[in-house]
Amino acid sequence: xxxxxxxxxLGVLGPGLASWPETAAVLLGHAVYRPAATVLQMxxxxxxxxxxxxxxxxxxxxxxxxxxxxxxxxxxxxxxxxFSSSGADGHNCxxxxxxxxxxxxxxSPTRFANSVHNAAAxxxxxxxxxxxxxxxxxxxxASFGAGLLEAFTQVAVDQVPVLLVAYDSEYPPPLHAKRxxxxxxxxxxxxxxxxxxxxxxxxxxxxxxxxxxxxxxxGMEALRCAFPAARSLPLLGLLAARNAGxxxxxxxxxxxxxxxxxPCV
Amino acid sequence: MRPLLLKRFTATSCIGTxxxxxxxxxxxxxxxxxxxxxxxxxxxxxIGEVAGVDDGRLxxxxxxFECRNNRLAELALQQDGFFEAVQQAASRWGRxxxxxxxxxxxxxxxxTELAYRERDPSSGALPSSFxxxxxxxxxxxxxxxxxxxxxxxxxxxVSCACASSAKAFGSARRMIEAGLIDAALVGGVDSLCLTTxxxxxSLQLTSxxxxxxFDAGRDGISIGEAGAFALLERVPDTMDADSVLLxxxxxxxxxxxxxxxxxxxxGARRAMQAALAAAVLDPADIDYINLHGTGTPSNDRSExxxxxxxxxxxxxxxxxxxxxxxxxxxxxxxxxxxxxxxIKHGLMPGGVHTKKIDPTLTAFYIKDxxxxxxxxxxxxxxxxxxxxxxxxxxxxx
Numbered sequence: 121x122x123x124x125x126x127x128x129x130l131g132v133l134g135p136g137l138a139s140w141p142e143t144a145a146v147l148l149g150h151a152v153y154r155p156a157a158t159v160l161q162m163x164x165x166x167x168x169x170x171x172x173x174x175x176x177x178x179x180x181x182x183x184x185x186x187x188x189x190x191x192x193x194x195x196x197x198x199x200x201x202x203f204s205s206s207g208a209d210g211h212n213c214x215x216x217x218x219x220x221x222x223x224x225x226x227x228s229p230t231r232f233a234n235s236v237h238n239a240a241a242x243x244x245x246x247x248x249x250x251x252x253x254x255x256x257x258x259x260x261x262a263s264f265g266a267g268l269l270e271a272f273t274q275v276a277v278d279q280v281p282v283l284l285v286a287y288d289s290e291y292p293p294p295l296h297a298k299r300x301x302x303x304x305x306x307x308x309x310x311x312x313x314x315x316x317x318x319x320x321x322x323x324x325x326x327x328x329x330x331x332x333x334x335x336x337x338x339g340m341e342a343l344r345c346a347f348p349a350a351r352s353l354p355l356l357g358l359l360a361a362r363n364a365g366x367x368x369x370x371x372x373x374x375x376x377x378x379x380x381x382x383p384c385v
Numbered sequence: 386m387r388p389l390l391l392k393r394f395t396a397t398s399c400i401g402t403x404x405x406x407x408x409x410x411x412x413x414x415x416x417x418x419x420x421x422x423x424x425x426x427x428x429x430x431x432i433g434e435v436a437g438v439d440d441g442r443l444x445x446x447x448x449x450f451e452c453r454n455n456r457l458a459e460l461a462l463q464q465d466g467f468f469e470a471v472q473q474a475a476s477r478w479g480r481x482x483x484x485x486x487x488x489x490x491x492x493x494x495x496x497t498e499l500a501y502r503e504r505d506p507s508s509g510a511l512p513s514s515f516x517x518x519x520x521x522x523x524x525x526x527x528x529x530x531x532x533x534x535x536x537x538x539x540x541x542x543v544s545c546a547c548a549s550s551a552k553a554f555g556s557a558r559r560m561i562e563a564g565l566i567d568a569a570l571v572g573g574v575d576s577l578c579l580t581t582x583x584x585x586x587s588l589q590l591t592s593x594x595x596x597x598x599f600d601a602g603r604d605g606i607s608i609g610e611a612g613a614f615a616l617l618e619r620v621p622d623t624m625d626a627d628s629v630l631l632x633x634x635x636x637x638x639x640x641x642x643x644x645x646x647x648x649x650x651x652g653a654r655r656a657m658q659a660a661l662a663a664a665v666l667d668p669a670d671i672d673y674i675n676l677h678g679t680g681t682p683s684n685d686r687s688e689x690x691x692x693x694x695x696x697x698x699x700x701x702x703x704x705x706x707x708x709x710x711x712x713x714x715x716x717x718x719x720x721x722x723x724x725x726x727x728i729k730h731g732l733m734p735g736g737v738h739t740k741k742i743d744p745t746l747t748a749f750y751i752k753d754x755x756x757x758x759x760x761x762x763x764x765x766x767x768x769x770x771x772x773x774x775x776x777x778x779x780x781x782x
Binding site: 123173206207208213216225226227229233234235236237238239241242243245246248249250251253254255256259260262263266269270272273274276278293294295297298299326327372374375 | 541560642772
């Protein structure tokens with residue numbers, strides 16, 4: 121069983137990767153990958169009160185979502201969305217667990233409201249005015265694949281354009297030792313059921329038992345392994361090359377996702 | 386949308402371990418809420434605690450998953466022949482053709498809260514026995530259930546706060562309709578923890594008395610815990626007339642505030658309208674509405690407005706949270722099972738604990754049980770972040 125969608129725009133932000141065009145240049149071998157700490161911007165779409173409350177993971181998700189929607193020329197307000205993260209806001213979680221371990225157990229109401237896994241999706245909806253359905257998922261290391269399947273089934277079954285946002289950010293110590301995500305990395309793409317003027321490629325996706333692909337470049341492979349959202353890199357490599365081709369993405373232990381792309385010329 | 390069959394369903398909450406005990410509690414209009422004596426929690430509130438959760442142990446091969454949330458999942462899986470029904474479905478459809486879609490808001494974070502008390506005094510390190518992935522991570526409960534049931538299709542945790550396990554039905558529906566799977570284990574598991582008890586308390590959203598949805602004096606929620614599951618399949622050619630179908634799903638976002646509902650319930654209205662459209666039904670086709678009805682002043686006010694704007698003031702509705710407490714990420718699945726029981730047994734459960742209905746709320750809230758034919762039920766679930774989901778269930782024949 122194969123599902124199809126057209127990719128209309130992409131967003132990437134991660135260590136040493138400031139945007140989709142920069143990432144594409146690295147994936148094509150036109151630029152050398154230089155690891156550097158992820159630079160997060162304050163989300164322009166949020167009002168001052170909300171900006172103060174947002175942590176790194178929300179900034180990350182909103183940044184890549186905005187890059188993808190603006191590249192696709194889509195009004196974010198009209199898009200359904202799928203947010204998939206392996207762990208949401210690690211710093212906020214640490215602060216809550218820390219406060220709950222102390223006498224008094226006084227925790228900040230804002231921290232508690234921000235502790236929900238769907239915080240980034242909530243801020244996205246508030247910032248853009250999007251009232252369409254928004255689903256928020258977690259599948260630990262398989263979170264990118266889970267988000268991709270959810271977005272593709274939504275495009276195929278409901279025939280609506282969907283924004284997919286996959287993002288992961290670090291925990292501080294002591295949780296960092298138990299879940300060593302090194303920094304922040306996010307990937308977003310706009311998927312549509314029909315080809316549009318700006319569509320980059322048609323992507324077909326399905327489940328497979330075949331072994332998943334790794335990245336030839338050691339820097340890119342290290343990223344792919346370090347961030348669940350970067351399990352998307354073999355697909356991003358195909359989209360950067362804009363040639364017909366296929367790749368197998370890591371997903372659950374017992375299944376992988378085969379993607380094939382057909383560029384829109 | 387194409388309707389789906391609830392081939393089997395089960396629920397475990399403070400009103401009962403399994404559906405027979407839960408139904409009996411609803412028929413007797415009792416509540417499972419009691420004064421909070423959970424762990425070391427020092428808050429004046431009532432909670433819906435499931436008895437005996439920590440008496441059980443997980444199978445040895447899955448011992449890394451040991452935490453209250455997965456123990457509640459295991460307890461719930463073993464009721465009403467649900468685990469056996471899943472195994473029968475797996476032998477019929479194939480393990481690769483069955484997916485797992487579970488809602489949770491906090492998964493096993495209690496395990497992390499406890500581990501923070503055991504940090505090494507000099508290094509600050511967490512104890513070596515602490516396992517993050519199989520307990521704290523939101524996926525842990527979906528991972529546990531898929532490994533326990535040996536299902537090999539897609540698996541995911543849906544974590545949209547208190548709408549999580551209602552929205553899990555949406556993910557399962559899309560995947561079945563897309564043809565990636567033939568059957569889905571859908572549901573929700575959320576268990577008591579300090580984060581939610583102290584968190585809702587910090588927002589002044591917990592009541593000191595048992596919650597009283599739609600009461601003029603309502604002053605907050607009572608937190609509960611639950612595990613509830615349904616086995617979803619395509620509608621077969623023949624089935625019993627009293628089989629329960631999932632007829633419609635509607636989802637929306639408020640685009641308004643992180644922890645407060647839209648004052649006029651615009652997002653809620655949009656979700657209910659979308660569910661009716663998906664089911665190709667008119668408002669008059671709904672016999673009973675199981676409300677989100679948390680018992681906070683703002684939720685009940687905005688939900689009542691949204692319900693009345695679509696259904697008018699005559700469709701009976703109630704919240705079962707006075708009986709079960711607000712089971713957060715499990716509420717959608719628990720109330721889906723209560724909706725199925727309402728249809729099978731002709732029961733509109735009255736809202737327990739509610740004494741004087743708020744006269745400013747225009748929805749037709751029922752305090753006492755009604756026994757009548759119930760062909761179709763709409764169930765609402767809303768969550769922080771302004772996420773909304775409405776489900777419609779109906780009798781097959």
